[in-house]
Amino acid sequence: MIRPGITSRPAAGPDPAADPPAAAAVVAGQFRFFDAHVVRTRRLGPTLLRVTFGGDRLAGFASGGRDQSVSLFLPRPGQQAPVLPDRTGAGWYQAWLAEPEHERAVLRSYTVRAQRYQPLEVDVDFALHDAGSGHPSNGAGPAAAWAARAEPGDRVVLLGPATADNRSVGFRPPPDTDWILLAADETALPALGAILRWLPTAARGRAFVEVPYRQDVQDLPSPAGLDVTWLTREGGSASPGEILAGAVRAADLPAGVPYAWIAGESAMVRGLRRHLVRERGYDRARIEFSGYWRRGASEEQLRSERGTMGDAD
Template sequence: MAASKSATLEVEPFLHFDAEVLATLPIGESLVRVTFGGPGLREVTTCGPDQRIKIFLPRAGETSPRVPTGPDWYARYRDMPERERPVMRTYTIRSARPGQIDVDFVRHGDTGPASSWAGGAAPGDRAVIWAPNARFTDYAEGSRMGSDYAPPADTTWQLIAGDETALPAIGGIVEGLAEGERALVFLEVPTEADRQQWQTAGDVSVTWLPRNGVHAGGGSALLAAVRAAQLPEGPGYAWLAGESGLVRGLRRHLVGERGVDRKRIYFCGYWRQGKSEDAPHEPVGSED
């Protein structure tokens, strides 16, 4: 269990919050939305539509994960014996309300502990969530906490692309667009049933690319669709996330063949083909 003291709430930018499953809801064919609640979650904040958090899940035989807290929590977490260390995964907050947050999990059976947990989650199940602390105010101007969607002020169009692991962030980005903001969205998903409907004031074109049985990770349909797209004139901005090789291929295309300034592209590998769920997200960086 995580413990939060009032003094801690004033100084740490991220905290571990005890959370309880309130409800689950299938989203299309391949995702399940888990609504977490708890008194501590009233102190959770977000810095943008792609807000990343970490979720800790109990090990077999446990009702709640035992998670180190405090500024040095990660070092102590890594020092825990593997048989005692709780499962930790990175996810996106799909939406947040006072005392509640929604997190969309991709369901792919019992191939990993997080997918298995989400597929069987029920009200009353416990987890610990490491998320931004609403009471922490000591930020430099313009700083962000685990949220990277940041179009420059002069942006006239956006390209938003990813696979199903990026669906929660992309849904939040699209719903948050201001009136008339133009965005071209490309999404590779497992099946036709994974299409989603979003309410937005933006000028949005969405291209859904169902794999329909093709194994995840190739990304050829998504890359081909972006290659064939007619991009608008003027300064653009791209947000790319999903399988690591896919997003790097998209970025290379935009920089090398479309002439998009690499500084106007955010890209992140949420997962890597051939790697287990324990493989971490790849850091965002520059490529020549």
């Protein structure tokens, strides 16, 4: 999900850059490293590419579904596999940082779109943002560029959950929730799709999704009582997230006790959270929000800043 100024999702965990105990959690068995390889790729539209990973070592991978986060280590151009230090101790992250930047594995965070056990497979959707799309490239980042040229057999390493009930899952509506509000741009579309598939058939609410092109619209199975509104920027001059934010602000939302999940561009996410708290009176504790990317910032910068958004109104 990378292009200049656009990064993929900062990991909810384990993210040792923002959360030092995360490295120890790997040792404790909460999360593990999983060697995997590309099985196949599939274009979902102008923006999204699905990469399916497989391998016998995924047997212990335990996605909790919904917006499950996973850290993905990718090889640099010319490498056969991602370069990682010894992964058996708590000091692996510092050792990885000590590797020359042009050699060490690319580290990016993504949502698990789906997991299957027969065969052992994990789907991850990449937002390419022009990388290999046929549009003039704006200089795609290393993860998007890797995904655009990925072929079966290409090797990767996943740092993911060894237990399904893990802290990398953020979408957790309380039992007393009457209805659900979902708002996502294209970078959070994989998570939104997984959430819709996870929701019980009796769930009701509204979902708003903004994507760059009409061809990016997907047929997402969802509960009959949850209405999905698709919004596109195609042919307009709106900034990413602008149409989405406007649609949510103008919406006639259901009555009752809500639970909101907002993910995508950071400014959009902060603005919608303030709107829900200040103008609609929602309890901020019932709003799960994640800035998956921010204009002008790399994922490394977002990792170092992670946690500051929680102080916003």
